[in-house]
Amino acid sequence: MSALDLKITLKKSVFLGLFIVLKIVLSYALVNGAYDFHRDEFLYLDQAKHMAAGFTSVPPLISVFSWLIKLLGGGFYLVRFFPAFIGALTIVYCWKIVGAIKGNLLAQCLACTAMICSIYLRLNTLYQPNSFDVLAWTAAFYYLIRYFDHEQEKYLYLFATAIAIGFLNKYNILFLVIGLFPAILIGKERKILASKHLYFAILLALLIALPNILWQINRGFPVMHHMKLLQRTQLVNVGLIPFLFSQLLFFANSIFFLLAGICTLIFYKPFAKYRWIIFTYLFTMLVFIYLHGKDYYTLGLYPVLLCFGAVYFGQVLSKYVAVWGSVLIFMLVSFIYVLPLLMPVYSPMQIIKHRKRFERFGLLRWEDGKNHALPQDYADMQGWKEIAHLADIAYSRVQNKSTLLVRADNYGQAGAINYYSKFHDIRAVAYSDDYLHWFRMEKPIQAMIMLTGAMDEDPQRKRERPFFKKITKIGEVKSPYSRESGASVFLLEGANINVTSIIESEIIEKQKWQ
Template sequence: MQATATHRATAYYLPAGLILLKMVLHYCIINPVYDLHRDEYLHLDMGGHLAAGYLSVPPFTAVTSLLIKWLGGSFFWVKFFPALFGALTLLLVMRMAQELKGGVYALLLAATAFIFSSMLRLNMLYQPNSFDVLCWTWVFYLLIRYIHTEHRKCLLWLGVAIGLGFLNKYNILFLVTGLVPAVLLSPQRKVFFNRYLYAGVLVALLLALPNVIWQFRNGMPVLHHMEELTRYQLVNVDRFDFLRAQFLFFFSGFFLVASGLLALFFYRPFRPYLFLGLTYLFVILLFLYLQAKSYYALGLYPMVLAFGGVCWERLFSARWLKYVRACWLVLIIAPFLYLFNVIFPVLSPAAIQEKSKKFRELGMLRWEDGKDHALPQDFADMLGWREMAALSRKAYAQVPDSDKPYTLIMCGNYGQAGALNYYNRGRGMPPARSFSADYVFWFPRMDTLRYIILLDDEPDKRARENAAVIIKVGQVQQPLAREYGTGVYLLKGLSPDLPARFRNWRQQRMQEFRAWR
């Protein structure tokens, strides 16, 4: 009877409770003063422009965005899906622990380390990263499951996991790059003689094929995207900071990560999984060589946590050590709670400035440009958008009704365009456009232009040359917003040649995104 109750706790009640806890936490970690994040607006707009590919991400995000749109597009649903992907990752962590013969404590320890970590912050934003980590974890789970059962369908599902991961974010190719040599160097290399592995490869290729075709037809814009990423962001990545971040991701549960990695290499019962430790090593070395962003490697850790949880459960199997099990859980949760208001946007911008020393010491104020700023970059990217949308509505109200069908809302970057489209939805406003990111593909054909609402730091040379009158309606006043100072301008008295010029500028911009002309 006791064994049955323990089995139920392990199989049903404990996982369900932990998943519910994780889902609820995601609605408690964002102060209402913040808007959505810059990238979230772009991803949401993709739902209205379904395609086999995009400049910034593969098409999976667009499908999810369409579903969010059907559900009403509210803040709740925008945050629901990354939280859901995180909860599914948590479920796989616990399932891996079960596959490794872990009991209730192993599941609880691994799950606690997962919940109270940077994973909670990753799953806070509607970006491809949450599903990316889920796919990496799914791959590891299927491999562990295959070792135990040798079920051929695991290899077929492996193709599905990699294929869907590719359709979400190309980052999963780094996992495959590290996994192949790791398997070849281990006794598990015999899997390469299993024809179902190649059937799984075919499944992955078929899933990825539409996006691959789109990339070739559009001149491989992913290469242009990687070039810009390397030139403007990765060049600022310090390799030591990359390694330091790997520790900080699970700073309160790092003992679990360390023990899991050591066990993969040196714990005899885990010898069949040595290739997973090698995979971790190869992927980390690859990212170090490429000066990759630290969070690219996050998909490695759910698997490591499962091994660490089982390892500590066995270490605590002695009778007298059972009484210190709870201490390990406290050791994970307590430091995390101490830093809770630093990791998540629960404090107002003013309160963050008052505690700036704490943020700076943890490197939270360092942006992609390699410099420290007043707020963490993600937080600064969550301010000023509603204000900007309200200013655009104010400008649109000044356009005569007869001219509104011939009005273009033009933004300087994708965040501005996406924010206007999100906060102005259902208000009778025309969609905001931009030459930035994927918006260059979504431009309308307008043969007549009478007014332009321009959002930018200031009107550029092209605006001044093609508009007789430029009226400044206002500018973003939130000084801590990344968009602070962005102006909203009403342009009228437009050149009759402007529609044709817009078409030429768009074509030129599209050519810039092509890796080959």
């Protein structure tokens, strides 16, 4: 390597390093302290205590991350670091994609800026499988681009590995495979089907994913039951217009790069050999639209499009500082404008004060199709410490804890208690998701700590009154902005009958609906 090449490489490394640091810092700095973990995050953190080859709602990879977090102490900021770091790795792959398609340093910086000034900034603040899902899709696109450009077999195996690990993180990546197949079939890229290495790579992917595949088979494919439940309770409210509008809203600040990426892949001759990417985008989007997929399911498709848009801008505008400077200024100014809509920088009171602004963009619309005071994700980040505190009050009053069951109304409540409780031996469970499989009742139940939903009837737990000698209401969640506001905590003591058998039959019945 010449001195000039070394200097260029060093310069690029410095810029990439700055973007990585910026990405991680912003993931912390742009989240208001009024917000706690999201309800889903508690479930994933609890999976570390129940390691398995699969779970009801997700594959096993995030449980491995949770186990590592638990090993390192499990602190709040450590949990936040993982999605931020995964987001930084996604930026690294975008940098590599731009380099692979002959983009210059300006194009690489534009691609990174477009990624940061978009929905990915928000996505990478949440400890959920979605961050790694986007990383896996982006890595898969990168390795396939490299393979079609150079036909080196190693990239096929790396592509297959990215798909397999992505599968172990979230089954959503199968939609990429579905979209890829017809896109490759209609172009010159279909010659890949004649390569024996493609089938060896598929075999490698199957071997990597095999533990989870066997887990699904042995349990009657719980993922299918989970998808049916989503279809019945959430996806039914997904409309075409809001779905498509969200795709634009996600990239309001990066819209020039997104549109440039789409248009150049269709019309720009130097990118003609990459048209399989735009066909993949179109076919995959059609599948999501047909299945009424949630808007964020598509996010793995966009980093590669932003990269192509950035390369085009880098090539065309590299000599016109005033032009690309204006584009950057627009991006940054618009980013500041939409930042409160993109990131949880506003407190709940500030959001309520600017309600019309949030309502205009459909951000107050929940999965039930109705508008509420806060965006659903933000309401899901409120009230958890209060729930754990009330459960602790009840827990401290029980003498014989070996015959106690702590049963929450949902997985968010159960996970929050297990994470925040000052009692390290507490084990809250619920009739939802994986918690249905985590009940431990070695001894007959004599007492229960029961949490109810916000809309449940109270009258001193009318349903359970015949089963216990004493029922005490410990308190209810007062946080006005939480989805759990109004949820109550009860202490039920002195079981009159065999409560254990009732609980076991209820568990079996609930499991049928998973």
